């Protein structure tokens with residue numbers, strides 16, 4: 001089974017920041033073409049979908065309200081964070097529960113793409129807490145909820 005961490009040469013490296021991952025069906029489905037049903041096998045994987053059927057015990061398909069899922073996972077308090085992998089539709093639904101955004105920007109104009117948040121117009125303030133810049137123009141910014 002192909003795993004993202006294996007592809008990145010990080011096989012066997014323990015979890016440091018998060019131990020749980022949540023993503024929408026649109027973000028998960030490209031993994032099936034790889035093919036793998038468990039792209040982040042070192043994490044607890046939750047896929048939000050009302051239509052997906054996956055026969056893999058390492059992947060949990062959540063059919064209910066994703067806000068309730070996140071509140072349940074936060075209450076479990078494993079000591080590690082929950083990684084919202086995307087996509088834009090799920091992120092928009094989960095905006096009230098997002099505590100931090102880690103934003104990577106590149107000096108490239110793509111011309112089109114998927115919105116980070118594809119929901120209703122709903123300005124929500126975040127505060128830049130830290131930024132790292134790289135010689136190739138890439139920037140990573142950590143934003144916390146204001």
Ligand SMILES: NC(=O)c1ccc[n+]([C@@H]2O[C@H](COP(=O)([O-])OP(=O)(O)OC[C@H]3O[C@@H](n4cnc5c(N)ncnc54)[C@H](OP(=O)(O)O)[C@@H]3O)[C@@H](O)[C@H]2O)c1
Pocket residue numbers: 023024025026027028030048049050051052064065066085086087088089090091093114118
């Ligand atoms: N650049 C990046 O870092 C990045 C990160 C993540 C994703 N992406 C890209 O973004 C695209 C996918 O994003 P997307 O916005 O189209 O899709 P998405 O949010 O990943 O998934 C949408 C699907 O998730 C389920 N879902 C989402 N919100 C729900 C809710 N509130 N209640 C119930 N079900 C919900 C639904 O599945 P059902 O229809 O089965 O119910 C919905 O069709 C992909 O192309 C991916 O590669 C890019």
